[in-house]
Amino acid sequence: MSQTAFRSLFPCFSTKDRFPVYLDSAASTQLPQSVIDAQVNYCRAGHANVNRSGHTLARQATDKFNKARQLVAAHIGAQAEQLIWTSGTTDAINTVASGLTHLLTADDEIWTTELEHHANLVTWQQLAATTGASLRYIPVLENGDLDIAYFEAQLSKRCKLVAIAHVSNTTGAINPVARVARLAQQFGAKVLVDGAQAVAHLKVDVNQLDCDYYVFSGHKMYGPTGIGALYGKPAALDALQPSKFGGEMISKVSLSGSEWNQLPYRLEAGTPNIIGALGMGAAAQFLADIEFSERHRHERQLLSYALQQLATHPEVELLAKPMLQTSVIAFRLRDIHPQDAATLLDQQGIALRCGHHCAMPLSAKLSDVGSLRISFGLYNEPADVDALMQAIDHCVELLGDD
Amino acid sequence: MTKLLQLDLDAIEQRFSDCRAWEERYRQLLLLAKGLGKADPALRQEAHLIDGCESDVWLSFEQQQLQLDSNAKIIRGLLVMLLACLDSYPLSQAQSEFAALLTRLGLAQHLSESRNNGLQGIWQALHAIAQGDEQTFCR
Incomplete structure (x- = not known):
């Protein structure tokens, strides 16, 4: 083309x-015609809530919604059930941060880098403040690359989580996230990759990166705003405690307590952004078609x-x-x-x-x-x-x- | 309080009246910026800083003397206009006259809240200093 x-x-x-x-x-x-069409056509043809009602229109909406989840998951080489809808990258990072709060103590370290977008920095500052864990930074070298040698030398089993951008939103630097993931996982740490600036430009394969979480937004990959995704390995998603409650994240409710639904629903409280999800699905399809x-x-x-x-x-x-x-x-x-x-x-x-x-x-x-x-x-x-x-x-x- | 500036609003409007292209408007604005004088290191301090994402603005009000400065030239030009408005009107009216002036001169884009350029912060700071006394900055 x-x-x-x-x-x-x-x-x-x-x-x-x-x-x-x-x-x-x-x-x-900007949005391509196909992404605009996916959203407008859905609204024109008639809309229903997903995963709830059993009538035909609702089933059709649910099918489209599930198809969008598959498309977005496939865009990063993942399976649909490994993908949680969020309102964007920031929301996804916050979901992970609050979901992991119960696992962190004052003896632990959270690592991020000096080149992060505030969403992938302030969120961890907050988590460190809440849990007493130390927040440490991988330094940036003169040319804009990360000082991985420093990280490698400082890394210990105190490290429980590493949060790192795949691509810097300021300099466009592509970070060696697969290497960072390998290093961190030797010490049993979980790794979150902020892929917001990568998904429209690189071929992302979460299996090859071998990260625990990968988060990204619709509106930076030719999709609409207000929709994004959190990918996680099954064990990594299981480890997350839900921070929002209500809607399809629940399987059983009594006045004395409630039980949570299975993944991915457990981490998707409330009616999802259905139109946004269809738009993001169309954006993944748009990229796959080229x-x-x-x-x-x-x-x-x-x-x-x-x-x-x-x-x-x-x-x-x-x-x-x-x-x-x-x-x-x-x-x-x-x-x-x-x-x-x-x-x-x-x-x-x-x-x-x-x-x-x-x-x-x-x-x-x-x-x-x-x-x-x-x-x-x-x-x-x-x-x-x-x-x-x-x-x-x-x-x-x-x-x-x- | 002494008059803040030599240029009054009429003189400023006069300077812009013949401008046709945007380049001419901005040339005038950059010329106005020079009216703010040299950067004063005593003013350009953290304590006087008004937050803006794109550029810094410093403000101090000591011994009835208002001082404003910015590290961006275009903002410095706008500050000269802002001071001229304060010179002629009580505070709240000065704020609306400033907006009207920028709109008349084809500079309304600088009023947009999507440009976090420090200008909004100045008005907030001025209102905070004045504490309801609209005449605080008047001659």
Whole structure:
């Protein structure tokens, strides 16, 4: 499939109004027609609650809902019953954190890294505060990669959990999560991988990664917002105590007590986001329908072109040079505050992110005033990079004259 | 209290009146930014910091003297406008006049709450200092 063909699958790029040069897919991706259709068609055709009523419409809704679970599970190489619907990555991480509270004591260590999104950092700070466990960080090296050697040297059987991003949302660095999982599991620790920034760009196979939990969001893989998933190995999901109660998570209720339903329902309290799940299922199908090598080649070419253009621009400073990187680039313009740059780039129709990208500890390490971040989706083309470079020149010209 | 700035609102509007393209508006705004003077290290301290995700704004009010600063030039330009509004109106009215001014000058995007740029925090801080006395920052 050609570049233009990818773009043509997303209706927002053919609207009459001028659509921006969209370089903010790490914040949220655009929706292809098939994902929009899956949700709209379901609403039009008639909706019913799932897993409850036995009438025909309800059974049809349940079938579609189950099919979506299969599709999303298959996207990361998992089985449907290993996949819990959540409202997103943050919700999934919180489900694991509160679910594991009962297993942690003041003697234990929780490990995460300095490059995490706040969702995969603050949640563990809270869990450490609640349980008395120590929170430790895998440091970030100068180039943006993790100091795995430090982790390896410090790791002991005190470590009960490691929470690590598959891909950094700030620098696009691809972390060696399989290696981290192997190291941690030698000491019996559980491993959670935050895959929010990976699932749209890498071929993810949870069996090969061998992590205990893998969490991700619909809206960063061409699906809708408000839906995400928590994958877990059976024993890892069994270990989680439910933190929300009600609805299909219950199997039997009496006034003296209740019993929980089996997985995955036990961790899905209340009526699920059915429309969102169908959208996320359609997004997984959308990605499965395109040969991975084709997607990968397109994104690699785009990344190399952007890196080369940015690296050779005299006013651009790249803030990280990780060994392996995907679809995200952090940079600054020399002597220009990122917010000033972002404002003038926005005026020129460039949509990118400015600030600390919800990863303040890493951001502070890279630059004292935050950074600019561009990130790609399938719909981006080299022309978008050209437009960015032109807009940067104009921006430097306006801001750099004193 | 002494007048905060040389430029009054009319003079600011005048500067923007001939601007056609967005570039010209922002050139004017960047010129205005210079009116805020040099960065004062005594002001740029943690204690004076107003949180904003994208840029920092510092505010102090000591001996009836209001000082504002930012590390982003465009925000500095907007601060000059904000001070000019405070110069001409009581606090609450200054806030709405500031919003009206930005809208008239084609800079309304800076009022959006999706840009956590520190501007919203300034008004909150000013109201907190004034404690209901709308004339606190008036001449």
